Amino acid sequence: MIQEKKSATALLAIDRATSTPLYRQIYARFRAAIEQGVLHPGDRVASARDLASELGVSRGTIETAYNLLMGEGYFSSQGQAGTVVSPSLPAQRSARRERRRADAPTDRQALADARPPPPLQLGIPALDAFPRKLWARLTARRARAATPADMFYGDPSGYAPLRAAIAAYLAVSRGVSCHPSQVFVTGGYRASLALIAHTLLDKGDAVWVEDPGYPPTQEVLRSGGLRAVPVPVDDEGMVVARGVRKAAGARMAVVTPSHQAPLGVSMSLARRLQLLEWASRSKAWIVEDDYDGEYRYAGPPLPALKSLDGNDRVLYAGSFSKVLYPGLALGYVVAPESLCAAFATAAQTGSNGSPQITQAVVADFMRGGYFPRHLKKMRLLYARRRGILVAALLKTFGDEVRIDLKSGGMHLIARFDERTERDTELARRAQLAGLNCQPLSERGSAGFRDEGLLMGFTNVASSAQAQQLAVKLRKALGLR
Template sequence: MMPKPQAPKDAPGLDRAKKTPLFRQVYERYRSAIEQGALRPGDRVASARSLAAELGVARGTIEAAYGQLIGEGYFSSRGQAGTVVSPSLPPHRPARREPQRRNDRPVPDTLKQPGEPPLMQLGIPALDAFPRKLWSRLAARRARAMSGADMFYGDPCGYPPLREAIAAYLRVSRGVPCHASQVLVTGGYRASLALAARTLLKSGDRVWVEDPGFPPTQEVLRAAGHRAVPVPVDEEGLVVERGLRKAPRARMAVVTPSHQAPLGVSMTLARRLQLLDWASKAGAWIVEDDYDGEYRYAGAPLPALKSLDSHDRVLYAGSFSKVLFPGLALGYLVVPESLCARFAEAACAWSNGSPQSTQAVVADFMREGHFPRHLKKMRLLYARRRAMLVAALQKTFGDVVHIDLRNGGMHLIARFDGRTEDDATLAQRAQLAGLNCQPLSARGISRPGSQGLLMGFTNIATAAEAGRLAARLRSALG
């Protein structure tokens, strides 16, 4: 497919007062865009006719500029296929910058093209197993049937058929009693938490967070002006009694009860009831982050904390990034019925909503029965892939490695005996070898957590690949 034609940067508005001829101004703009990397070898440029109309000049003016650019090797004419930046030009190399002055602030590079996720990346579903052909058919069908209404702004609370599909799924599979009006579609977990905090909290309010925990939770709360209170997690989940001692008047708690991030433990029924009792008595809110509760390899998935919520204190946050693919940038938040109007008002004030066309494809995927089949397939696949990585690590490292195997999740924790280095050093060595292992200790908040390496296994396709990764890790750790 030919790339979209491009005009030079700042193309509108040639300066007719200049002594420089108009064709020369066009020439200089294109040459500057190429030399600065804004236009790259092979990029298609606008036709002489369309650019002349855009700039309000004669077509011959543009043709004269293009002729000079072709003559100097900047452009290449391909007849009816149009004109492109010459593919034979060398790739753009940034000019050497002068030393930065003390008062100058560095400009972050926000234009890097993301590549494939690194090996052992946490939280990434099996991209090779996603039903791309089916997804393409659903997306193409939606595109062909697109109407004027589909091209207009959608409901900031979410595409109604998707909200209905999410509510139906949660009622059956996660035990969450809700209807579509309680479901808000967001841009993902961060957006869901930010919406909840913005709507329910005041600046400076205290919020219980798990320690160790999920770093983005603290980032979102900190950015919103709230005070995160780290509460320890043990084998039964969040230690509610410690939270009561540290901040009994906290206004919110953010928890991962089905599969704690990162330890993988499930919150016991006693702790769940204790947490709900605190929220009810304190008039506080609970955000339940059910980020990968669907992936359980021993027994059925645990019911959500929300299913026990008789006092409507729990907001349930889910995401499609772990169950479909992260590029969707879609999540959802289920709010108590009494808060529906308040959250709808907040959603309208702060966002135009997520792309309706994307939501429509997800809705079709769910309503036509593909979603539960995909989840079932992924549960079986991840159980096999986890077993392959565990076997490879044990074969490669022997008794030196100890692996925490929980009942679910998308990562495992490996601990290594006899090492003098801490897990941060081991993780750094693994990352230099192309393995994106993460140190468990870095997830601690009030103090460094226990030692171990967090490893994603969902994209390890074969036993042979698992063996190669384990061998590479062994070589990297030394």
């Protein structure tokens, strides 16, 4: 189906005014699509009858073009199964492949070739440990039971049972007390932040962001016409006094209090109270990005900043990317009760909502008691995987590496203090070897000085693999 659509799209621009016969134009467009890598060997193409009807030409015209393509080896007939781009099409007929070979390998290419997720990729949960069988069962059950009503537009604010399940989970696990009507389901963190900014701020407003921080935060704010003001982070989290000095009139602050992204520090109680006090005094908002607050390996998870929010200044943003998987593309915002109507209107204006079936499956997963079990399992697994990676790095680099471990999160920071190269160069070398280490310095503003390599440990499945990765990294960094 998808391939058929692709082929048809490639053919839409048929020019009836030129002297080039229609069959020749169709032939040429298929050839171009194959050579540009839009169509691949083995892709099914539309039947002559369907394509003729879609393009408003005679079936004979399409058949002539197809016969020509078959004669030249671009297409082959699979009998009842229809016509496909020849599976045996020589690789050199694809211009894209030729280009790829000619290019010097780039770090992006090396990563793309590593298949997802590349080793040490940040921010991805353990994809090998996801309960796929159970998920498939819950999904199949929902798909089978879907009624015509389930196929209609859903509530853009979110599927009601999921909103209720999220509210129940937050009350118990994150100390956040809210009514389901305060929960707005979104397509993930960026969508949540865009929804908040759109609902509460005006173009040109200043927003404090953490320095260093999570790059998409600034990108989303800037694309909404807002002014992101980097505010330094120390061992206690965002330095509120510096924020006041830099932009006292800011309308909002975006923070990651559970595990600062990327430094991993937890915001101290004193700082939390200071930030809340600033927001109350200035009538400003705080966005609490609690992207992986569930993952803490020393002691229980810290309560959310929102749990201390007596004056309703905090918008809590959660995501299922870390606790389930990022392909779900689901997140949520908890809005203050007084803003529910404004958020509902903004959600209605700005989106069609998230897929109903997906939301229903997540709700079933949460309400069926599987969610806390999954989180507990992942917490233990990540603690183990973190230990495995640390041990391998220490064994391979000895005192050439300094590892910054915080109480939680899904990545560590490795510092190579003796190296004269910048962390950007070290990361580039690692990436060329297919290891997706990220440079810490790139997460900060021009004035940010700290350096190191950020490494995700959640998908390091065994000691042997960790050792292999560490040795590969050592070689990539040019160490003997």
